[in-house]
Structures are given as C-alpha cells and as structure tokens.
Amino acid sequence: MIEVKDLNKSFGSKQILKAISASFEEGKCNLIIGASGSGKTVLMKSIVGLIKVNSGSIIYNNDTDFLKIDDAGRKELRKQIGMLFQGSALFDSLTVEKNVIFPLNMFTNMTYKEKMNRVNECLDRVNLKEANKLFPNELSGGMKKRVGIARAIVMNPKYLFCDEPNSGLDPQTSIVIDKLIKDITDDYKITTIVNTHDMNSVMEIGDYVLFLYNGEKYWEGHRNEIMNASNHQLNDFIFAGRFFREIKEQNNKRLSDEKNN
Amino acid sequence: MTFLNHFGRYVLLLKSLWVRPEKTSIYWREIARQMVEIGVGSVGIVVIVSCFLGAVVTVQTAYQLTSPLISKSIIGSIAANSIILELAPTVTVLILAGKIGSNIASELGTMRISEQIDALEIMGVHSSAYLVLPKIVASTIMIPLLVIVSAFLSIFSGMWVGEFTGVVSKQDFMTGAIQYWIPFMANFALIKAITFGFIISSVSSYFGYYTEGGALEVGRSATRAVVVCCVLILFFDYILAQLLL
Numbered sequence: 097m098i099e100v101k102d103l104n105k106s107f108g109s110k111q112i113l114k115a116i117s118a119s120f121e122e123g124k125c126n127l128i129i130g131a132s133g134s135g136k137t138v139l140m141k142s143i144v145g146l147i148k149v150n151s152g153s154i155i156y157n158n159d160t161d162f163l164k165i166d167d168a169g170r171k172e173l174r175k176q177i178g179m180l181f182q183g184s185a186l187f188d189s190l191t192v193e194k195n196v197i198f199p200l201n202m203f204t205n206m207t208y209k210e211k212m213n214r215v216n217e218c219l220d221r222v223n224l225k226e227a228n229k230l231f232p233n234e235l236s237g238g239m240k241k242r243v244g245i246a247r248a249i250v251m252n253p254k255y256l257f258c259d260e261p262n263s264g265l266d267p268q269t270s271i272v273i274d275k276l277i278k279d280i281t282d283d284y285k286i287t288t289i290v291n292t293h294d295m296n297s298v299m300e301i302g303d304y305v306l307f308l309y310n311g312e313k314y315w316e317g318h319r320n321e322i323m324n325a326s327n328h329q330l331n332d333f334i335f336a337g338r339f340f341r342e343i344k345e346q347n348n349k350r351l352s353d354e355k356n357n
Numbered sequence: 358m359t360f361l362n363h364f365g366r367y368v369l370l371l372k373s374l375w376v377r378p379e380k381t382s383i384y385w386r387e388i389a390r391q392m393v394e395i396g397v398g399s400v401g402i403v404v405i406v407s408c409f410l411g412a413v414v415t416v417q418t419a420y421q422l423t424s425p426l427i428s429k430s431i432i433g434s435i436a437a438n439s440i441i442l443e444l445a446p447t448v449t450v451l452i453l454a455g456k457i458g459s460n461i462a463s464e465l466g467t468m469r470i471s472e473q474i475d476a477l478e479i480m481g482v483h484s485s486a487y488l489v490l491p492k493i494v495a496s497t498i499m500i501p502l503l504v505i506v507s508a509f510l511s512i513f514s515g516m517w518v519g520e521f522t523g524v525v526s527k528q529d530f531m532t533g534a535i536q537y538w539i540p541f542m543a544n545f546a547l548i549k550a551i552t553f554g555f556i557i558s559s560v561s562s563y564f565g566y567y568t569e570g571g572a573l574e575v576g577r578s579a580t581r582a583v584v585v586c587c588v589l590i591l592f593f594d595y596i597l598a599q600l601l602l
Contacts, residue, residue, distance in 0.1 A: 146475050174481040185472040199480045202379050251480075 097122040098143065098255065098287060103152035105138055112138045113149070114312045123285045125278055125301045127319075129292055130308035131333060136291040137182075139308065140259055143289070144177060145170060156255075175203060178248030178286075179257040184240040186232040186247070192219070193228040196247045203251065218246040222276060238269035242276065249280060256280065258290040262297060274300045295334060298322065307333070323347065367563045373485045374493070387491040395457055395492070395558075396499030403503050404510060406452050410444050411436070411511030412518040419524035432525040433533030436515045441542045445508035446549040447594050450500060450557070454586040457500075458561040461492055462582035465565025466575035474566070489562040493555060500554030501547050508546065545601055552597065556589050 098120040105113040112135045120126040128136045141147040143154055145162060154162040156173060165173065186195050193215055200211045219225060222242040232240060241261055248256055258277055262270035278301040281288040290297065298305060302319040307330050315327045322334060323343075378384045414436045422432060465488060468474050477484040512534065519525035564582035568574050 141475075144479055146478060171481045171483075174479060177479055179476070179479045181472040181476060183471055185476040187473055187476075188467075188471075201383060202480065202482055247476075257479075 097155075097158060098289070099155040099158075100139075100143060101153045101155070103139070103142060103154070104150045105135075105142055105147065106150055112311050113142065114310075116152070116308070116311075116313050118306050118313060118316060120287060120289055121304050122287050123281070124287065124303035125281045126287070126289045126304045126306070127292060127298055127302040128289065128306050128308060129298055129302075129333070131293060134308040135311040136293075136308055137259055138311075140257055140289065140291050144179060144257055145174070175251060176254040177257065178251065178253035178255070180241065180244040180248050180259065180261055182260045182263055184232070184244040186240055186243055188232055190231075191228065192224070192230050192232070192235070192243050195232070195243060196250050199247070199251050214250060215246075218250045219243075221249070221280070222246045237264050238266075238273065241265065241273050245273075245276060245280065249284065249286075252284070254287060256286045256288040258288065260291050260293075262292060262294045267296070270294060270296065271300070277301060293333075298334075309333075363563075366567065367560070370485060370489065370563050370566060371559060373483075374490045376483050376486050378486065379482055384487070384491060387487070388494050391491045391495035392499050394460075395495050396502060399453055399456060399499075399503055400506070402452060402456060403449060403507050406449055407445070407507040407510035408514040410448060410507075411440060411513065411515035414439055414444065414511070415515035415519045415530070416522065416524065419519065428533070429525045429529040430533030430536065432519065433516070433530030434537040435533075436519075436530070437512050437534035438537060438542065440511040440515070441508050441546050443594075445511055446504050446546040446553065447590065449504060449507040450550065450553040451587055451590055453500060453503065454553075454557050454590060455583050457496065458557050458583045458586045459579040461558060461561035462565035462568075462579040463575055465489075465562060466568035466578045469566065469568045470571055470575060485566060489559070489566060492562055493558045496558035497551055497554040500557065501550035504546060504550040545597070548601065549594065549597055552593055553590050556593065557586050560586050560589060 099118070100120075101117050103113050103116040104111065116135075116139060128139060130136050138147060142149045143162075149163065152163070156162055156176075160169070160173060162170065162173065186192075187198065190198065193212075196215045196218055197211050200206060200214060204211070206214070216225075216228075219228065222245050224239060224242050224246065227235065227239060227243070232243070235243065245258075256277075261273050261277060265273065274297050277288060277290060280286060281301075290301070292298065298319055299322075302322075305315075305317060305319055305322060306313060307315040307327070309329045315322075315325055315330045317325065322330070325331065325334075415432065418432050418435045418439075422435075465474075468488070474484045474488070477487060516527050516530045516534075519530050520527045561582040564578045564585070568578045
C-alpha cells in the first residue's frame with residue numbers, strides 16, 4: 097500500500113498540491129483523475145520522488161517514509177517501482193530489446209540467456225513479439241507505450257506508475273493499453289497508480305479513484321460510485337463529454353420512471 | 358547572481374558524479390562508447406582543420422618574413438611553435454567545442470525533456486553519474502589525443518605547403534622546427550588540451566542536464582553550452598599561459 101499524508105507542493109508562489117491525503121490500495125488499479133493542471137502529474141512525480149514536496153509524508157509498504165530515507169534506501173525502494181511515462185521515455189539510441197534489458201543489465205547478475213528470456217517474456221506479455229530489434233522511432237505510439245510497460249515490469253516491481261498512458265492514442269489502442277495495465281495489475285498483484293483524464297479508463301480499470309481539482313482532493317471512491325457522486329466539480333469533469341452526459345440523463349430518467357411506477 | 362547560481366549548480370553536478378557505480382562494467386562500456394563517439398567521431402573535422410591551419414600559418418609567416426637577412430628556417434620554427442603552443446590545443450579545441458559541446462548538450466537536453474533522465478532515476482540509476490561521468494572521462498582522454506593528431510598534421514601540412522609553394526623548403530622548415538623546439542611546449546599543449554577537454558564535456562553536460570522546457574530550450578542549451586565553452590577555453594588559455602610559461 098502507498099499512503100500519502102498532507103502532501104503540499106508549491107512552485108514559487110503557486111501552490112500546486114494542497115494537503116493531499118490518500119491511500120492507494122495494494123494490488124489494485126488506483127486512478128488519479130482531474131482536469132489538465134489539477135496537479136495529477138505533480139502528485140505522481142512527488143510520490144516517486146522526482147519532485148521534492150514542501151511538506152507531508154509518503155509511506156510505502158506501511159512503514160517506509162519515502163521522504164525520510166537516505167539516498168541508498170531510496171535507490172533500493174525504487175527498484176520496486178516501475179513507471180510508464182506520458183511520452184514513454186524510451187532510450188532513443190537503444191532498440192526495444194535493449195531498452196527492456198537495461199534495468200536487468202544494471203541491477204542483476206543474470207546470464208545473458210536468462211536476461212533475454214525475461215525480456216522476451218515481458219515483450220510477449222505486452223503482445224510485442226516481433227519488435228525486439230526495432231528502434232523507438234520505428235514504433236507507433238501504442239507500441240511505444242507497450243515497450244514502456246514491458247520495461248517497467250521487467251524487474252518484477254511491487255508498484256507500477258502510469259502517467260497518462262492513453263495520451264496521444266486512438267480510442268481502440270487506449271482500450272488495449274487500459275486492459276493491459278489492468279491485466280498486469282491483477283496477474284502480478286502489483287499496486288498500480290494511473291494518472292488519467294480519460295473517462296473510459298476510469299470506468300474500465302479504476303478500482304479506487306482519486307479526483308483532484310485545483311490541487312485539492314475533492315472526491316475519492318470506487319468507479320461504481322462515481323456516476324452517482326454528488327460532488328459538483330467531479331460531475332462537471334465526468335459529464336463534460338456528451339457521451340457520459342447522455343448516460344447520466346438516461347440513468348436519471350430510468351430512476352425517475354421507476355420511482356413514478 | 359545568475360552566474361553564482363549557475364556556478365553553484367555546476368559544482369553540485371560535478372560533486373554528484375562521485376558515487377559508487379551501479380555496475381562498473383556498464384560504466385566502462387559507456388566510457389568506451391563515448392571515446393569512440395567523441396574521439397573517432399571528430400577525427401574528420403580535426404584532419405580538415407589541422408591541414409588548413411598548418412598551411413595558412415606557414416604561408417602567412419613567410420609573407421611577413423621577407424628580409425633576406427632572416428634565415429628561411431625561422432618560418433618553420435615560428436609555424437611549428439605557433440601550432441604546438443596555440444593553434445592545435447586552442448583553435449582546434451574551439452572547433453571541437455562547437456561539435457562535441459553542442460552534441461553533448463543537445464543529447465542530454467533531449468533526454469531531459471523526453472523524461473528519459475527521469476526514467477533512469479525511477480529505475481534507481483544515478484542519472485548524472487551514468488550520463489555525465491563517461492562523457493567527461495572520454496573527453497578528457499580523447500581531446501588531448503586529437504590535439505596531438507592536430508599538431509602533427511598541421512606541422513606536416515605546413516611543411517608540404519611551404520615546399521609546394523616555394524616559400525620554404527622541407528629541410529629548412531624542419532630544421533627550424535627542431536632547432537627551436539622546447540620539450541615543455543608539448544607538455545603545455547597537453548595540459549591545455551586536458552583542461553579544455555574537461556571544460557567542454559562538463560560545461561556542455563551541465564547545460565544539457567538542466568534543460569527545462571521543450572524542443573526550443575534544447576537548441577538554446579546547446580548554443581549556450583558552445584558559447585560558454587568557447588569563452589572559458591579562451592579564459593583558461595590565458596590563465597594557463599600566464600601560470601605556466
């Protein structure tokens with residue numbers, strides 16, 4: 097489990113995160129949602145230590161405060177973390193295979209054969225069997241995301257972070273990536289945290305949803321509760337699109353018909 | 358204030374390189390790769406620049422020494438000394454600062470804005486040590502070697518151009534070059550080359566590593582890196598000359 101308590105972060109005079117507290121459930125797909133500029137990415141990068149927060153605590157494994165451990169402890173903890181970045185962040189000069197094998201080369205004493213078996217296993221897991229020798233610039237957006245996921249899970253992490261995994265992808269590929277993240281979370285019992293503003297993702301994979309608005313936590317709960325939430329800002333965010341608005345209207349109509357009958 | 362801010366961050370970057378490597382063999386491999394990229398990759402430009410430098414110095418020196426009372430061998434002496442003391446270690450390195458400096462700054466800048474450096478950090482890799490240290494080591498080794506190549510090529514091109522244009526014979530040129538040869542000049546040139554190699558790689562890495570923003574800033578970082586490297590090279594050129602000669 098990952099627990100954040102009273103997390104505050106400012107850039108200059110602008111406060112981006114305002115006393116955020118949340119518990120991300122173990123072995124579940126946790127979603128951080130909110131409009132652009134609401135502080136999702138800052139929160140995620142703060143949790144993994146890429147951004148230094150002003151105050152608060154980030155508890156991993158129920159006992160380790162990420163902000164209080166030394167560099168060596170932080171490095172050890174980071175070996176339990178895999179992350180998929182918004183732009184995939186693949187190393188341009190390395191092939192797909194070398195991108196995925198990179199953490200194994202750096203941190204394990206496995207033989208080359210063992211490492212290649214693990215790489216192929218991960219690439220198979222993300223349905224990329226024939227791409228070993230391709231360079232990132234030869235891949236589509238969806239393929240890059242899948243390589244990013246393969247690289248993130250190659251060290252068998254306990255925690256998987258995905259920053260806007262669907263950005264720049266078509267709806268069909270987005271569904272594939274969402275399903276992949278959900279399957280990996282369930283199969284490997286990973287605690288996954290996903291940043292997104294894609295409502296399809298919320299409805300498909302969100303076991304626990306945290307809604308941010310202007311850097312504040314406005315709502316948290318399960319995806320099944322989200323459609324009937326009474327939070328004004330959350331409703332504005334969810335039903336901004338016509339599709340979800342119509343579902344909501346149909347739902348309300350059905351409830352009112354049932355009430356009248 | 359801005360200067361102090363940059364200098365402080367630059368020193369902190371250099372300090373952050375002193376960490377135990379995650380895996381020494383990977384760092385050695387990276388150093389070797391950078392040596393090929395920085396050293397072998399720059400041979401072409403060094404050859405072209407050095408040949409023309411030697412030729413121009415010989416022709417211009419001969420143009421100024423028109424008196425029949427001055428021995429022709431003086432041309433070789435002046436040309437060789439100028440090449441070893443200044444042209445090979447400074448002018449060649451200024452050109453290398455443009456090539457290597459912009460390359461390092463843009464590579465690291467692109468890695469920064471495309472979150473590749475963050476990806477390394479998340480894996481638990483000490484990104485500054487892994488990315489910057491091999492570049493500094495490789496550059497500090499390879500640039501002196503390139504300067505040696507440059508010095509030899511410049512002197513030989515000067516000698517051949519002198520012979521070809523008839524301003525000084527090969528024998529006179531070499532007699533002059535050897536007659537006034539002071540071995541410390543070679544050491545001085547190498548000290549300069551090592552210093553400049555360190556400046557090019559560390560300053561360019563600093564500007565690239567701390568790039569913020571988008572593609573435009575990568576270009577700006579590369580330009581800034583080259584400009585600052587050139588100014589620092591000229592500054593330290595003077596300081597070293599003042600201290601060591």
